[in-house]
Amino acid sequence: xxxxxxxxxxxxxxxxxxxxxxxxxxxxxxxxxxxxxxxxxxxxxxxxxxxxxxxxxxxxxxxxxxxxxxxxxxxxxxxxxxxxxxxxxxxxxxxxxxxxxxxxxxxxxxxxxxxxxxxxxxxxxxxxxxxxxxxxxxxxxxxxxxxxxxxxxxxxxxxxxxxxxxxxxxxxxxxxxxxxxxxxxxxxxxxxxxxxxxxxxxxxxxxxxxxxxxxxxxxxxxxxxxxxxxxxxxxxxxxxxxxxxxxxxxxxxxxxxxxxxxxxxxxxxxxxxxxxxxxxxxxxxxxxxxxxxxxxxxxxxxxxxxxxxxxxxxxxxxxxxxxxxxxxxxxxxxxxxxxxxxxxxxxxxxxxxxxxxxxxxxxxxxxxxxxxxxxxxxxxxxxxxxxxxxxxxxxxxxxxxxxxxxxxxxxxxxxxxxxxxxxxxxxxxxxxxxxxxxxxxxxxxxx
Amino acid sequence: xxxxxxxxxxxxxxxxxxxxxxxxxxxxxxxxxxxxxxxxxxxxxxxxxxxxxxxxxxxxxxxxxxxxxxxxxxxxxxxxxxxxxxxxxxxxxxxxxxxxxxxxxxxxxxxxxxxxxxxxxxxxxxxxxxxxxxxxxxxxxxxxxxxxxxxxxxxxxxxxxxxxxxxxxxxxxxxxxxxxxxxxxxxxxxxxxxxxxxxxxxxxxxxxxxxxxxxxxxxxxxxxxxxxxxxxxxxxxxxxxxxxxxxxxxxxxxxxxxxxxxxxxxxxxxxxxxxxxxxxxxxxxxxxxxxxxxxxxxxxxxxxxxxxxxxxxxxxxxxxxxxxxxxxxxxxxxxxxxxxxxxxxxxxxxxxxxxxxxxxxxxxxxxxxxxxxxxxxxxxxxxxxxxxxxxxxxxxxxxxxxxxxxxxxxxxxxxxxxxxxxxxxxxxxxxxxxxxxxxxxxxxxxx
Numbered sequence: 001x002x003x004x005x006x007x008x009x010x011x012x013x014x015x016x017x018x019x020x021x022x023x024x025x026x027x028x029x030x031x032x033x034x035x036x037x038x039x040x041x042x043x044x045x046x047x048x049x050x051x052x053x054x055x056x057x058x059x060x061x062x063x064x065x066x067x068x069x070x071x072x073x074x075x076x077x078x079x080x081x082x083x084x085x086x087x088x089x090x091x092x093x094x095x096x097x098x099x100x101x102x103x104x105x106x107x108x109x110x111x112x113x114x115x116x117x118x119x120x121x122x123x124x125x126x127x128x129x130x131x132x133x134x135x136x137x138x139x140x141x142x143x144x145x146x147x148x149x150x151x152x153x154x155x156x157x158x159x160x161x162x163x164x165x166x167x168x169x170x171x172x173x174x175x176x177x178x179x180x181x182x183x184x185x186x187x188x189x190x191x192x193x194x195x196x197x198x199x200x201x202x203x204x205x206x207x208x209x210x211x212x213x214x215x216x217x218x219x220x221x222x223x224x225x226x227x228x229x230x231x232x233x234x235x236x237x238x239x240x241x242x243x244x245x246x247x248x249x250x251x252x253x254x255x256x257x258x259x260x261x262x263x264x265x266x267x268x269x270x271x272x273x274x275x276x277x278x279x280x281x282x283x284x285x286x287x288x289x290x291x292x293x294x295x296x297x298x299x300x301x302x303x304x305x306x307x308x309x310x311x312x313x314x315x316x317x318x319x320x321x322x323x324x325x326x327x328x329x330x331x332x333x334x335x336x337x338x339x340x341x342x343x344x345x346x347x348x349x350x351x352x353x354x355x356x357x358x359x360x361x362x363x364x365x366x367x368x369x370x371x372x373x374x375x376x377x378x379x380x381x382x383x384x385x386x387x388x389x390x391x392x393x394x395x396x397x398x399x400x401x402x403x404x405x406x407x408x409x410x411x412x413x414x415x416x417x418x419x420x421x422x423x424x425x426x427x428x429x430x431x432x433x434x435x436x437x438x439x440x441x442x443x444x445x446x447x
Numbered sequence: 448x449x450x451x452x453x454x455x456x457x458x459x460x461x462x463x464x465x466x467x468x469x470x471x472x473x474x475x476x477x478x479x480x481x482x483x484x485x486x487x488x489x490x491x492x493x494x495x496x497x498x499x500x501x502x503x504x505x506x507x508x509x510x511x512x513x514x515x516x517x518x519x520x521x522x523x524x525x526x527x528x529x530x531x532x533x534x535x536x537x538x539x540x541x542x543x544x545x546x547x548x549x550x551x552x553x554x555x556x557x558x559x560x561x562x563x564x565x566x567x568x569x570x571x572x573x574x575x576x577x578x579x580x581x582x583x584x585x586x587x588x589x590x591x592x593x594x595x596x597x598x599x600x601x602x603x604x605x606x607x608x609x610x611x612x613x614x615x616x617x618x619x620x621x622x623x624x625x626x627x628x629x630x631x632x633x634x635x636x637x638x639x640x641x642x643x644x645x646x647x648x649x650x651x652x653x654x655x656x657x658x659x660x661x662x663x664x665x666x667x668x669x670x671x672x673x674x675x676x677x678x679x680x681x682x683x684x685x686x687x688x689x690x691x692x693x694x695x696x697x698x699x700x701x702x703x704x705x706x707x708x709x710x711x712x713x714x715x716x717x718x719x720x721x722x723x724x725x726x727x728x729x730x731x732x733x734x735x736x737x738x739x740x741x742x743x744x745x746x747x748x749x750x751x752x753x754x755x756x757x758x759x760x761x762x763x764x765x766x767x768x769x770x771x772x773x774x775x776x777x778x779x780x781x782x783x784x785x786x787x788x789x790x791x792x793x794x795x796x797x798x799x800x801x802x803x804x805x806x807x808x809x810x811x812x813x814x815x816x817x818x819x820x821x822x823x824x825x826x827x828x829x830x831x832x833x834x835x836x837x838x839x840x841x842x843x844x845x846x847x848x849x850x851x852x853x854x855x856x857x858x859x860x861x862x863x864x865x866x867x868x869x870x871x872x873x874x875x876x877x878x879x880x881x882x883x884x885x886x887x888x889x890x891x892x893x894x
Contacts (some may be wrong), residue, residue: 004691006609021690021691021857022657023657023855023857024855039657040657040658040659041609041611041657041658041659041660041690042609077855079854079855080855081855081856081857083691109826109855109856109858110826110827110828110852110855110856111855112853112854112855112856113853113854116854117854130850130854131652131656131852132652132653132655132656132851133656133854135653135656135657135658136656136657141611141656141657141658144611144612144613144658145611147611147612148606148610148612149606149612151612151826152602152603152606152612154597155602156599159595159596159599162453162488162489163595164488164588164591164592164594164595164598164885165591165595165598166591167666167683167866167884168884168885168886169681169884169887169891170617170666170668170681171668171680171681172892172893173892173893174893183632183634183640184632185630185631185632185642187630187892188670188672188889188890191892193630193892195632200882202885205578205579205885205894206579206582206884207519208579208580209578209579209582209583209588210469210470210486210487210488210582210583210588211488211582211588211591212487212488212489213488218665218666219614219617219666221634225635233618234616234617234618238615243468243488244451244468244530269605271863273495291686297770379556380557381557381558386727397810399891400894403577403579404579404894405557405894406559406560407526407559407560407563407564407577407579407580408470408471408524408526408527408528408556408557408558408559409528409556409557410468410470410528410556410557411556411557419614426450426471437613437615437616437649437653438615438616438649438652440616440618441636442635445618445619445620445634445638445640446620446621446847447620447652447850447851
């Protein structure tokens with residue numbers, strides 16, 4: 001492996017010989033001196049070369065080499081990947097990190113076509129066409145470093161508490177609830193497979209298997225023709241499920257602690273960079289997060305002058321924004337658990353509270369957008385069957401699922417959370433497309 | 448959340464009141480005393496209850512309750528999940544952990560059907576039909592704890608070295624190399640999507656994006672009609688890709704260090720339990736792993752009296768076993784990198800060594816089975832196009848992929864490794880089905 005130095009380490013090194021590798025961000029080709037901004041995955045550094053524009057008649061080999069180097073630099077296009085060996089110099093006047101490298105030797109690994117198809121200010125769709133170039137921007141690179149830290153902190157939280165990581169299958173023989181919004185495919189001739197839209201069934205199966213506490217961060221698929229800033233046909237779902245809960249409150253308490261831990265880790269590792277590149281301070285949420293029953297949430301929204309235009313009693317996106325604004329003003333908090341949903345607007349497998357008639361479930365809103373549904377699950381098979389029938393579901397089609405509850409199962413609950421929504425809201429981005437490595441939507445399957 | 452104590456913590460607690468939750472593994476219903484083995488995700492404990500079989504005429508409430516408890520226990524079927532509150536007693540004579548709990552109160556969370564469809568010695572296919580019951584076995588539970596530790600150690604290794612975790616899309620618009628063995632599906636009417644059989648293209652894209660070093664542990668799909676112990680139609684793929692490599696050797700060095708670190712973590716955390724339940728000692732591999740060029744490997748196999756019945760110069764499964772046996776005898780090592788594969792038996796994107804004409808790639812064998820292919824990738828687009836054409840591939844169909852190399856890209860390489868194969872070989876299991884949460888094969892889509 002080349003002995004390359006990462007750009008963010010240069011400031012810690014003494015002046016002298018050094019080797020860096022990265023790509024050309026800009027070339028300033030002045031008559032007497034050439035400047036190249038080279039970027040790698042950690043930052044950007046200025047390279048400098050005194051230009052040799054012509055040769056004297058008695059030019060020696062060194063002069064010829066200098067001319068060749070100058071011409072190479074003049075011809076270099078943005079995006080070219082190269083390795084430069086040279087002399088590191090510390091100089092306070094250099095705005096970019098206070099260091100610069102005088103180019104000694106330069107080796108091009110792969111030149112870029114001179115016509116770069118996008119610019120930093122190209123439209124989102126155009127940028128997605130050329131996502132691999134778009135991702136070279138420092139702020140895009142940072143998004144995926146933040147993602148890495150966020151996920152690792154969550155997994156570490158769980159593993160320190162003896163959770164088991166599962167990899168549930170994405171190919172299923174029967175649809176989870178209804179066939180709506182499910183991709184299907186032909187499976188070895190005469191079978192039909194469906195792509196899982198959530199690991200719901202399988203993380204519940206892990207409870208019947210006596211796994212106790214499980215998590216999974218994996219792909220989920222939804223054949224949803226939506227074009228909103230919050231929907232994708234393929235997304236990363238963060239899921240956990242735990243045994244022996246008394247109610248959804250046990251799930252909510254785990255989730256709020258998990259989020260606090262993960263956001264703290266992001267702040268610790270990337271807080272300064274996020275402030276620089278996104279212009280915002282990472283806010284670590286205080287515990288406990290506020291809880292507001294749905295009926296009260298609707299009253300709050302109404303009292304702010306917004307009438308929710310839906311009959312089913314749920315919030316709509318604007319209602320969620322209004323509620324979050326209220327929570328921010330009242331509690332100075334970015335998160336809010338909305339609780340006490342009526343069974344009519346919840347899936348059949350949510351447990352119901354016999355006293356209130358409401359489901360033992362919650363939605364979690366973050367800065368005005370729903371990022372999670374959590375619940376205690378109904379684990380009594382006869383109640384589960386009755387609730388499925390009440391919803392008009394075909395109980396026969398749910399046999400594999402219902403079997404999980406026939407041979408003993410502990411009371412349990414869990415949540416699912418969209419990684420991209422969480423990242424989008426944490427970084428103040430306007431669309432999950434900006435924080436997805438390669439977005440997939442109804443009209444977007446490439447690159 | 449219930450104040451339950453995990454079974455493996457009981458031995459550390461003083462005698463006295465305690466509450467445990469789990470499922471019934473066995474009931475020994477003797478005339479004068481009842482014994483229940485209760486298991487949770489951490490172990491098993493003996494519960495004891497002095498039986499009350501009939502009531503005196505002047506029986507008081509306590510006696511009636513005692514009779515009811517006895518009858519409840521008599522009626523309990525294996526698999527029933529329950530919570531027991533009682534008195535913990537330390538007693539060396541109790542073989543199961545030296546503790547026992549005298550049952551005070553017993554609350555059934557969900558009773559099991561008395562007819563359990565499988566037993567511990569049922570055939571593999573039958574056990575897979577009822578995987579959630581099969582997974583209750585202590586050794587199966589341990590498999591997924593080992594998996595959790597193995598993966599977390601790998602991710603931690605990478606994250607400590609500033610790798611970025613990516614989630615590449617599984618829905619692709621164009622097949623990677625050929626359409627063979629790819630699942631396809633109708634995508635919003637007039638489009639066709641393919642399920643990725645590897646994140647190969649996208650982790651290479653991350654190199655062109657300047658991400659430097661990336662990893663991903665995620666699902667991959669292969670429409671492979673094989674029924675061997677090593678193949679599945681859906682599997683968890685462990686992938687990494689790094690920039691600025693000089694050759695595949697840089698990749699191999701990272702991978703051997705990664706594996707040593709991860710297996711050490713498994714030994715530290717689960718070594719004793721693995722010895723108890725699998726009867727084997729976890730062996731942490733020494734560095735460096737042996738390297739043997741393919742031509743030499745074939746000679747070694749031939750000298751052991753096995754003639755490989757294939758014309759293309761590659762090893763076959765028996766050849767791999769023979770080579771691993773040789774490596775074990777000669778170097779006392781469980782792993783071996785086989786190197787110097789001819790381009791004819793490698794994909795078009797493997798870089799070739801101009802001196803030897805061989806690809807800069809390796810296979811990694813572990814205890815006789817291939818678990819990985821690794822390589823430096825060809826990053827010069829004109830060479831890549833020529834190699835694709837030479838393989839008879841349709842270059843036009845590869846445009847999205849080839850585009851990644853037109854706008855600058857660093858030299859790079861990586862590997863893909865099957866999680867289930869690694870686990871199977873580490874634990875001495877005979878099939879990946881034993882170490883997969885829910886196996887998927889040509890005739891297996893459920894549960």
